[in-house]
Amino acid sequence: MNGICRRGVLQGAAALAALGYHGDGRAGSAQHGAIPRQPGYQAExxxxxxxxxxxxxxxxxxxxxxAAKYAGEFNTSDLVYGSVVTSSIAKGRIARIDAGEALRIDGVIDxxxxxxxxxxxxTDAAYRDDVAPxxxxxxxxxxxxxxxxxxxIALVLAEEWEIARFAASLVRVEYExxxxxxxVHGRHDEAVALHPNGDLFGPPKPRGAAEHAFAAAEIRHEGExxxxxxxxxxxxxxAATVIFGKDGRLTVYDKTQGVQNVQRYLRSxxxxxxxxxxxxxxxxGGAFGSGLRPQYHVALAVLAARALRRSVRLVLTRQQMYGLGYRPAMIQRIKLGAKAGGTLDAIIHDATTxxxxxxxxxxxxxxxxxxLYKCxxxxxxxxxxxxxxxxPCDMRCPSAATGVYALECAMDELAVALKxxxxxxxxxxxxxxxxxxDLPYSSKALRECYRQGAEAFGWxxxxxxxxxxxxxxxxxxCGMATGVWDAMQMPIAVRIALSANGHADVSCATADIGTGTYTIMTQVAADRLGLPLDSVxxxxxxxxxxxxxxxxxSWMAASVSNGIATTADAVRKELLRLxxxxxxxxxxxxxxxxVRLADGKLVSRRDASRAVSIIDAMRSGAVDRIEQEHFTSFADDGSYAHNTHSAVFAEVRVDEQLGVIRVTRVVSAVAAGRILNPKTAASQIMGSVVWGIGMALHEETLLDHNFGRIMNPNIAEYHVPVNADVQDxxxxxxxxxxxxINPLGIKGVGEIGIVGVAAAIANAIYHATGKRVRDLPIAVDKLLR
Amino acid sequence: MINFQYARAADVADAVRQMAADPSAKFIAGGTNLIDLMKEDVERPSRLIDITRLPLKAVEQTPAGGVRIGALVPNSDLAYHPLIEQRYPLLASAILAGASAQLRNMASAGGNLLQRTRCYYFYDIATPCNKREPGSGCSAINGLNRIHAILGASEACIATHPSDMCVALAALDAEVHVAGPGEARTIAFADFHRLPGDTPQFDTNLQQGEIVTAVELPPQGFAAHYTYLKIRDRLSYAFALVSVAAALEFDGAAIKEARLALGGVAHKPWRNMAVEATLRGQTADQAAFARAADELLRDAKGYEHNSFKIDLARRGIVRALTQAAQGRPQSQAVKRIM
Known part of the structure; x- marks a missing residue:
């Protein structure tokens, strides 16, 4: 899970407009309404x-x-297979491109x-998707x-995938x-400074006189x-499979985190x-932010289907995936000034990305x-x-995974300076x-995260x-770090169709990128409709x-769950009317x-003996189906901040002579509102921790700057943690x-789990070895240097 | 990936015949490296000659008291073969330090010897590489060379040989049996792989058309005092930054025989018998090990990103010799360094 983000409040239509998200209000019967906000929802x-x-x-x-089919697995007869040719240079022009030899291969179509x-x-506007920068x-x-x-730079289309791939190797290109x-290093005089508070993602406005306070501080830490x-x-x-319909209409199976974003993009x-x-x-099969924007494969697959008036499949290779977005390289400088008693006077945080x-x-x-901290x-x-x-593009917990890494390492260094x-x-x-x-939080149980985490870890x-x-x-x-992320929610529409046999279809154009969205939607709908899970x-x-x-x-769990609740309430009202x-x-x-819905019945909350079964209500009204679609938005008067938090504790063991690092234990204590499903949620956090281990110790896209080319575009040489690297x-x-925050009290857990993990590990490595490594990943050569 | 022909060889003679008829063909056994290279257009064989049905799958004792390993024995079977586990645990350990269980199930003994370097530039046809395209230049020398050679490299190539198994085979003084258009012959392991010089396109001294049929181990297996210590960028499934195969035999407290081979540092498993000789007669202490390490690394040369390997290798050698001397070989299952 993953996404777009920034720190601070990002809610409601204004934020969506800022992100370029524009609803087209497609469902004619949909009713719109904002969930009211103050003074607070009654405890459910x-x-x-x-x-x-x-x-x-x-x-x-x-x-x-x-049985679950993915974008590259949908079949139709007469499928054309594409293979992409990519540029071998980083900058310039294609002087000549010769597909003659490729076109002579039997089975190559174009x-x-x-x-x-x-x-x-x-026009640029036509290519600008909902979340384009x-x-x-x-x-x-x-x-x-x-x-x-x-x-x-070229798309080879053939009757078979093997032929397409072979022919792709025969396309000759000359470049200027x-x-x-x-x-990222060097030429910083050409850098573009972002205006403070200039836009949603720019740096916030300063407060106080930070440089002066830093200079005057009793204890200072400064690090890059x-x-x-x-x-x-x-x-x-x-991958994308484009089915070319008899009427010329296209059905596009794509790997994406937003089908409607892709649909609007392709239309445009x-x-x-x-x-x-x-x-x-x-x-x-996982996306982590890489599927937020429409990727080039889907545009090319549609281009080909329209050109050939045939169905087309295009699957990128692992190597080609490194031509898509990435987490940007960055240099961050942090200055912290503190009183000897351990309170902060100044925070100065600069980033170059x-x-x-x-x-x-x-x-x-x-x-x-x-x-995060009082200062x-x-x-x-x-x-x-x-x-x-x-x-670059969003990658799991963009901004916080990296920004909080720097902050939390700096805080660790400050703690050392303060003893x-x-x-x-x-x-x-x-x-x-x-x-x-300067707002209160709608909830913040970080103190409890510290307490429970420290206790479980044995801090x-x-x-x-x-x-x-x-x-x-x-x-x-042993090292620790704090994590923080936004608890955002977005306007969303949900349709529920309840049939007289007591089965509900719940639908929404959201995505399940492996996070468990299908499951939590089923749970919420089953509860709200009083049905067993398998009736949804x-x-x-x-x-x-x-x-x-x-x-x-991390906004989908909160958004879609409350969306389901809104629509389910409308279904309940309709049933009560009947x-x-x-x-x-x-x-x-x-x-x-x-009244509430429970066990297939409408039941009085005051007197449980007063009840009508869903089936009887619908039969008596001669209705065989109740369908409701409602649009839910989340009113926000801006009087509260909404965030998730975590406390991460890590234990490392480092071979003193050889610098071999083992992360033997991690405890992650998370405060993220009400947890819809502790199994899928824990899986989210655990996956995030594994990724945090990779961020700390392994992950690095290697660029050869002579060629401007990524040299480890595969998961043998781009290292992520393997089983041996992941322990307790x-x-x-x-x-x-x-x-x-919302009627169900939900925040979302897709991102918070990675925040702080790399810092906790880096801090633990310092604690073990006395060596502070400030550039990731912390590999053996940096530790022995 | 180009289109290619596929043919199956019935026996060794047939395989050799087929290769002679089409010199741009390649033998394929497990294919764990070749297929990747074909997908990247690094290898462009006109034909794959499938040798997986050749009768080269036995592990058997030789009359001389050694063990002969058929070229098609899967790496997993070899690592877990009782003869290897008991008599040559150094070899078993090195195999298990490499790749993943799935790859080891597919990869053959002969193929392991013939795997190509993992140099980034060798794998990317958009960049110059003398090993892939002789005369085009070496991109690694002034590029990303953190994983590259510190010993025996040349101006033309600083690639390393990626095998773990071969480091153990080098330490154990194995021999390689090959068949070909000419007489079948035997190549000492030290002479099997070669240094790059100005012809880095050749990884080995195999002649065109030759096929590895077996690897033979001499009787001495150093089962009491050995270790295979591999240092890499994660705890499993990564190629060695530095690896050390160490084997010792004692006469009382004195070292009677020492074997020391390094992986991940050169175009071939790196051994220096003169250095091993200096350990003979000495007691197994840190000072002796450190002297041996310094001696073995005396001519080591680092490039922009890989100088750390010299120090890492020195530390690794001392540790590995310590493990071997103490009879506490590195476990490949437990990732803690012993």
């Missing part, structure tokens, strides 16, 4: 039986038996290039310009090469922290009507520093360096208010001095379903809020009731 009585239980994935069986492609839109979006096969190495610059480019590497490679790029193209994505030459992608790394003076700066690379326990320092700087916006057994804990040849170290079928990943934003930012009309109805005088991980969800 636990009438539920499924929410909060560790239900197994409803799609688990389909996934393990192969080779599309910028020279012969069919018409595509010619400012700039001129990349247009595949548009012209002869080369903007990054790995850019698609220009000197590319791909290093580096994070390299990282790639998402979801298991499933990007190819000037098609809303009914001419349908985008489906029932399952995705990389983007492409054609779009300004950035997220707010710096603001987390000023948000009167804070100042931020963010510079962008434009490089001859593809545009304070790192956890103690966090508690002394604890804030009950969002320090940037009190840590000795303060670095290099003071040892087990044989290994130095033992969830449909998602189809652009014709009720409107949904892209699935990212029940009241029954002769001698036991609910004749019941108000809508006085304990996940704790602390109780965090939130009666303000």
């Amino acid at each position: 009585k636990p009438m539920t039986s499924y929410i909060g239980t560790p239900a197994s994935r409803v799609d688990g069986r389909a996934k393990v038996t192969g 080779v599309l290039t910028h020279e012969n492609r069919p018409h595509m839109a010619s 400012e700039g001129s979006p990349f247009r595949p096969l548009y012209d002869e310009r080369i903007l990054f190495s790995g850019q698609p 090469k220009e000197t590319a610059f791909t290093d 922290y580096y994070v390299p480019i990282e790639h998402h590497n979801p298991m499933e490679t990007y 790029v190819f000037d098609m009507g809303p009914e001419d193209i349908r985008v489906m994505s029932p399952f995705a 990389v983007t492409s030459q054609y779009e300004n992608f950035y997220r707010q790394e710096t603001g987390w520093s000023g948000l 009167p003076n804070a100042k931020y700066a963010h510079k962008l360096v434009r490089r001859d690379l593809a545009t 304070l326990d790192p956890l103690d320092l966090r508690l002394r700087c604890y804030s009950d208010r969002d320090q940037n916006a 009190d057994k840590r000795s303060a001095e670095p290099r003071s804990m040892r087990d044989g040849a290994e130095l033992v170290g 079928t969830v449909k998602l990943g189809d652009s014709t379903l009720p409107q949904s934003p892209v699935e990212g930012g 029940a009241k009309r029954m002769p001698n109805s036991p609910l004749a005088d019941a108000a809508p809020d006085e 991980i304990k996940v704790i969800f602390v109780d965090e009731p939130d009666h303000i």
Whole structure:
């Protein structure tokens, strides 16, 4: 899970507009309404039986038996297979492209290039998807310009995939090469400074006089922290299968986190009507933010289908996936000034992040520093360096995974300077208010995360001095860090169709990218409709379903669950209307809020003996189906901050002579509102912790700056943790009731789990070895240096 | 990936005949490296000659008291074969330090000897590489060379040989049996792989058309005092930054015989018999091990990103010799360094 984000409040229509998300209000019968906000929702009585239980994935069986189909698996007769040719240079022009040899291969149908492609839109606006950053979006096969190495420059179309791939190796390209610059280091005089508070993702406004306070502080720490480019590497490679209908309409099976975003993009790029193209994505084998924007493969597959008037499948190779988005490389400088007693006087956080030459992608790394801890003076700066690379994109917990990594390492260094326990320092700087916006939190159980996490980990057994804990040849170290992320929610529409046999279809155009969305939607709907889990079928990943934003930012669980609740309430009201009309109805005088749905019945909350079964109500009203579709938005008067938090504790063991690092234990205590499903939620956190281990120790996209080219574009050489690297991980969800954020009190857990993990490990390595490594990944050469 | 022909060889003579008829063909056994290279257009064989049905799958004792390993014995079967586990645990350990269980199930003994370097530039046809395209230049020398050679490299190539198994075979003084258009012959392991010089396109001294039929181990297996210590960028499933195969035999407290081979540092498993000779007669102490390490690394040369390997190798050698001397070989299942 993953997504778009920034720190701070990002809710409601204004935020969506800022993100470029525009609903088209497609469902005619849909009713719109905002969930009211103040003074707070009544605490829900636990009438539920499924929410909060560790239900197994409803799609688990389909996934393990192969019944679940992914974008590259949908079949039709007469399928054409595509294979992409990518540029070998990072900057310049295609001087000549010769597909003659490829076209002579038996079975090759066509080779599309910028020279012969069919018409595509010619304005930037047409290519700007719901979550596009400012700039001129990349247009595949548009012209002869080369903007990054790995850019698609030709699409070979053949009757068989093997033929397409062979022919792709025969396309000859001559370039007029220009000197590319791909290093985040250097040429910072050309960097673009982002205006403080200039936009949603720019650095926040400063407060106080941070430079002065830093200079005057009793204890100071200053450090520079580096994070390299990282790639998402979801298991499933990007793929699209475009079914060319008899009527010329297209059904596009794509791997994406937002079918409607892709559908709008394709309509706009190819000037098609809303009914001419349908985008489906029932399952995705991981995406982590890489599927938020439409990727070039889907545009090329549609281009080919329209050109040939045939169905087309295009699957990218693992290597080609490194030509898509990535987490931008960044250099962060943090200055912390403190009183000797361990309270903060000044926070100064500067970030320099990389983007492409054609779009300004950035997220707010710096603001987390000023948000999290009590500190009167804070100042931020963010510079962008434009490089001859593809545009970066959101990757699991964008901005916080990296910004909080730097902050939490700096806090650890400050604790050392103050001779304070790192956890103690966090508690002394604890804030009950969002320090940037100066707002109270709708809920914040971080203190409890620290307490429960420290206890489960055995933090009190840590000795303060670095290099003071040892087990044989290994130095033992313990480190901790705080995590923080936004709790966002987005406007969303949900349709429920209840049939007289007591089965409900729940539908929404959201995505399940492996997170468990199908499962939690089923749980919420079953509870709200008083049905067993297997009487609920969830449909998602189809652009014709009720409107949904892209699935990212950890906002989907809260958004869609409350959306289901809204629509289910409407279903309940409709059932009550029918029940009241029954002769001698036991609910004749019941108000809508006085009844609930349970065990297939409408039941009075006051007197459980007064009940009408769903089936009887519908039969008596001669209704065989109740269908309701409602649009739910989340009113926000801006009086509360909404965040999730975590406390991460890590134990490492480092071979003193050889620098071999083992992460032997991680405890992650998370406060994220009400947990819908502790099984899928814990799985989210555990996966995040594994990724955090990779971020700390392994992950790095290696660029050869002479060629401007990624040299480890595969998961043998781009290292992620393997089983041996992952040992004991304990996940704790602390109780965090939130009666303000939304009626169900849900926040979302897709991202919070990765925040702080790399810092906790880096801090533990320092504690073990006395060596502070400030650039990731912490590999053996940096430790022995 | 190009189109290619596929043919199956019935026996060794047939395999050799087929290869002679089509010199741009390749033998394929497990294919765990070749297929990847074909997908990247690094290898472009006109034909694959499938040798998986050749009768080269036995592990058997030789009359001389050694063990002969058929070229098609899967790496997994070899690592878990009782003869190897009991008499040559160094070999078993090195095999299990490499790749993943799935790859070891597919990969053959002969194929392991013939795997190609993991140099990034060798794998990317968009960049110059003398090993892939002689005369085009070495991109690694002034590029990303953190994983590259510190010993025996040349101006033309600084790639390393990626095998773990071969490091153990080098330490154990194995021999390689080959068949070909000419007489069948035997190549000492030290002479099987070669240094790059100005012809880095050749990884080995196999002649065109030759096929590995077996690897033979001499009787001495060093089962009491050995270790295979591999240091890499994660705890499993990564190629060695530095690996050390160490084997000792004692006469009382004195070292009677020492074997020391390094992986991940050169174009071939790196051994220096003169250095091993200096350990003979000495007691197994840190000072002696450190002297041996310094001696073995005396000519080591680092490039921009890989100088750390010299120090890492020195530390690794001392540790590995310590493990071997103490009879506490590195476990490949438990990732803690012994």
